[in-house]
Amino acid sequence: MSQAQSTNPNNRLVIKLVGIVCGMFVFGFAMVPLYDVFCDITGINGKTNETAVVYEATDIDRTRLVTVEFITKTTTGMPWAFEARTQRIEVHPGELNTVEFYVKNPSFRDIVGQAIPSVSPGTAAIYLNKTECFCFNNQPLLSGAESVMPMQFYVDPQIPQDLTFFTVQYTLYDVTAAAKTVAEAQASAE
Amino acid sequence: MSTATETAHHGEHDDHHHHAPAGLKRWLLTTNHKDIGTLYLWFSFIMFLTGGAMAMVIRAELFQPGLQIVDPNFFNQMTTVHGLIMVFGAVMPAFTGLANWLIPMMIGAPDMALPRMNNWSFWILPFAFLILLSSLFMEGGGPAFGWTFYAPLSTTYSSDSTALFVFSVHIMGISSIMGAINVIVTIWNMRAPGMTWMKMPMFVWTWLITAFLLIAVMPVLAGVVTMVLTDKYFGTSFFNAAGGGDPVMFQHIFWFFGHPEVYIMILPAFGIISHIIPTFARKPLFGYASMVYATASIALLSFIVWAHHMFTTGMPVAAEMFFMFATMLISVPTGVKVFNWVATMWRGSMTFEIPMLFAIAFVVLFTIGGLSGLMLAITPVDFQYHDTYFVVAHFHYVLVTGAVFSIMAAAYYWLPKWTGVMYDNTLAKWHFWASLVSVNVLFFPMHFVGLAGMPRRIPDYALQFADFNKWISIGGFAFGLSQLIFLALLIKACRKQGEPATSQVWDGAEGLEWEIPSPAPYHTFDTPPLIK
Numbered sequence: 001m002s003q004a005q006s007t008n009p010n011n012r013l014v015i016k017l018v019g020i021v022c023g024m025f026v027f028g029f030a031m032v033p034l035y036d037v038f039c040d041i042t043g044i045n046g047k048t049n050e051t052a053v054v055y056e057a058t059d060i061d062r063t064r065l066v067t068v069e070f071i072t073k074t075t076t077g078m079p080w081a082f083e084a085r086t087q088r089i090e091v092h093p094g095e096l097n098t099v100e101f102y103v104k105n106p107s108f109r110d111i112v113g114q115a116i117p118s119v120s121p122g123t124a125a126i127y128l129n130k131t132e133c134f135c136f137n138n139q140p141l142l143s144g145a146e147s148v149m150p151m152q153f154y155v156d157p158q159i160p161q162d163l164t165f166f167t168v169q170y171t172l173y174d175v176t177a178a179a180k181t182v183a184e185a186q187a188s189a190e
Numbered sequence: 191m192s193t194a195t196e197t198a199h200h201g202e203h204d205d206h207h208h209h210a211p212a213g214l215k216r217w218l219l220t221t222n223h224k225d226i227g228t229l230y231l232w233f234s235f236i237m238f239l240t241g242g243a244m245a246m247v248i249r250a251e252l253f254q255p256g257l258q259i260v261d262p263n264f265f266n267q268m269t270t271v272h273g274l275i276m277v278f279g280a281v282m283p284a285f286t287g288l289a290n291w292l293i294p295m296m297i298g299a300p301d302m303a304l305p306r307m308n309n310w311s312f313w314i315l316p317f318a319f320l321i322l323l324s325s326l327f328m329e330g331g332g333p334a335f336g337w338t339f340y341a342p343l344s345t346t347y348s349s350d351s352t353a354l355f356v357f358s359v360h361i362m363g364i365s366s367i368m369g370a371i372n373v374i375v376t377i378w379n380m381r382a383p384g385m386t387w388m389k390m391p392m393f394v395w396t397w398l399i400t401a402f403l404l405i406a407v408m409p410v411l412a413g414v415v416t417m418v419l420t421d422k423y424f425g426t427s428f429f430n431a432a433g434g435g436d437p438v439m440f441q442h443i444f445w446f447f448g449h450p451e452v453y454i455m456i457l458p459a460f461g462i463i464s465h466i467i468p469t470f471a472r473k474p475l476f477g478y479a480s481m482v483y484a485t486a487s488i489a490l491l492s493f494i495v496w497a498h499h500m501f502t503t504g505m506p507v508a509a510e511m512f513f514m515f516a517t518m519l520i521s522v523p524t525g526v527k528v529f530n531w532v533a534t535m536w537r538g539s540m541t542f543e544i545p546m547l548f549a550i551a552f553v554v555l556f557t558i559g560g561l562s563g564l565m566l567a568i569t570p571v572d573f574q575y576h577d578t579y580f581v582v583a584h585f586h587y588v589l590v591t592g593a594v595f596s597i598m599a600a601a602y603y604w605l606p607k608w609t610g611v612m613y614d615n616t617l618a619k620w621h622f623w624a625s626l627v628s629v630n631v632l633f634f635p636m637h638f639v640g641l642a643g644m645p646r647r648i649p650d651y652a653l654q655f656a657d658f659n660k661w662i663s664i665g666g667f668a669f670g671l672s673q674l675i676f677l678a679l680l681i682k683a684c685r686k687q688g689e690p691a692t693s694q695v696w697d698g699a700e701g702l703e704w705e706i707p708s709p710a711p712y713h714t715f716d717t718p719p720l721i722k
């Protein structure tokens with residue numbers, strides 16, 4: 001009987017089906033990195049590069065201008081004042097530009113902030129190359145402190161002709177709970 | 191051949207020594223497919239009434255504009271738990287119950303392939319729903335984020351009882367997966383000799399395909415609820431933008447499960463209707479092979495249309511076009527099915543017994559739901575319809591007058607086989623006509639208020655929608671009360687009050703289940719029948 005069971009066709013089929021179930025469970029989680037890779041390649045969710053790119057001063061397209069607009073937003077529970085010093089800039093594709101953002105922590109507690117950029121229309125995201133950005137790191141601010149944060153970027157000369165205008169939105173989150181201590185975040189930011 | 195003798199021998203052995211324990215233990219310990227089918231069906235009916243009671247709360251609140259009966263947080267819990275219970279507690283277990291009762295009898299097998307797992311997959315279900323329902327009584331309330339539990343509603347803004355919601359969904363998922371595995375193994379390995387794939391009854395075919403959909407997508411649901419759990423309680427950032435995640439990704443993963451899920455809830459219904467219409471039209475099913483291929487194509491297409499639930503999330507135009515056309519493509523195999531049912535009735539000797547009435551109502555009303563689905567598939571107009579009562583009207587037409595009506599049709603059709611007596615025809619007529627009229631009073635005006643812009647899931651509405659909502663609520667209460675007639679009828683039938691049924695029950699009925707006596711004996715097909 002036990003020998004019959006090991007060759008039981010039911011058992012073999014059940015094992016295969018359980019394999020599919022496990023595979024699909026793993027696939028559910030695999031969708032997370034796949035989604036990121038897919039969006040990285042196509043840039044369709046408006047996400048920009050998360051680490052600095054190196055600026056290659058090759059060809060600057062002087063024949064046309066792209067308008068880049070910056071808007072800022074803080075999420076619920078984030079007390080910082082946060083604004084773009086430059087709200088709108090016209091740039092030549094390929095040219096390196098620097099814009100500044102002002103933050104102030106008016107609250108009575110030390111807070112670690114994290115800015116998340118999002119580009120609209122999303123298709124423009126892959127043409128925005130940041131060589132330096134405050135959004136690459138946590139930004140700690142002691143109670144009452146203020147700061148000016150720079151952001152350096154260039155627009156890829158490959159940007160399609162009809163894309164003449166895009167908006168970069170920075171959303172600021174309070175990540176104090178997730179960043180271990182303000183001091184540690186400060187250390188890692190420096 | 192040797193396997194057949196072995197099975198037959200084993201069956202006799204069982205008959206001699208099998209004295210089923212009486213009372214509660216019989217139901218708790220049973221491994222008999224008919225007992226488990228009965229348990230599933232009663233459980234789903236109880237859940238149908240529970241979820242229905244919640245719908246009554248929703249409709250009572252929406253009877254008039256303004257907030258009067260429940261507070262908005264409780265209203266949100268009602269819409270959420272109503273959806274969860276109806277999807278996972280009523281429709282899916284009802285189909286699993288029908289699969290348990292019918293698949294072995296239809297393919298000439300003595301039982302399901304994995305009877306102990308069958309017992310387990312049923313008995314974990316009541317606990318899942320006990321956990322879910324108990325969370326309603328906890329501080330902060332139960333889940334209030336909609337049955338789709340979009341992040342960040344379910345992560346950042348949900349009540350502390352969300353972990354219980356997650357665990358109950360896990361248990362429901364495990365139960366469905368085990369049920370699906372059992373169905374596949376049974377159909378794969380236990381068909382009577384001579385029953386080739388293309389001789390299988392349509393209900394068996396549709397369930398086989400449904401079972402594959404279940405094992406493909408329920409694990410994805412388990413994955414996404416687990417991500418919600420860890421995002422909420424363990425500081426991960428799958429859907430939290432601050433930590434590098436993306437809330438829109440939640441919707442992609444959820445709907446990758448969610449869209450095949452809606453076909454899980456309708457394919458077995460297609461199978462049921464494909465049995466009932468030929469019986470009462472006294473003609474074989476028109477286009478059997480095309481029915482099989484249509485079912486399979488619907489199942490395959492269901493994996494590439496999920497983002498039509500997300501047109502307003504800011505997708506690129508190319509993606510919107512792709513999902514729009516892929517969605518519209520599904521209406522082709524679905525149209526084949528509706529055509530085949532109508533062609534089966536064409537020039538048939540039709541009679542209109544209750545199962546047939548429900549089946550015809552299904553064909554007409556499901557098609558209305560399908561057409562509003564096509565309207566929703568059109569990307570540019572979806573921006574207006576999105577999250578309005580038009581969507582509510584659409585999915586209630588396909589789920590209530592579609593899936594639920596098919597389950598009722600199935601109950602009336604096979605009830606004499608299960609109980610051995612004919613149901614009370616007077617009660618049945620009252621049930622059908624009351625349900626048919628009230629369900630349309632309930633759901634049809636929702637199209638109008640939806641097109642006019644009434645948003646779903648909100649406990650209050652603009653004054654302009656007041657009259658329609660009053661009618662909708664009256665239809666809702668009437669539909670709810672009509673189901674009590676069905677309850678009375680079922681109790682009567684289970685007490686064996688009624689005319690004794692013949693083994694064929696309906697004179698046009700064909701299939702193995704109609705060759706065994708009514709009520710079906712506890713053990714059937716101990717010796718497999720030979721299919722010519």
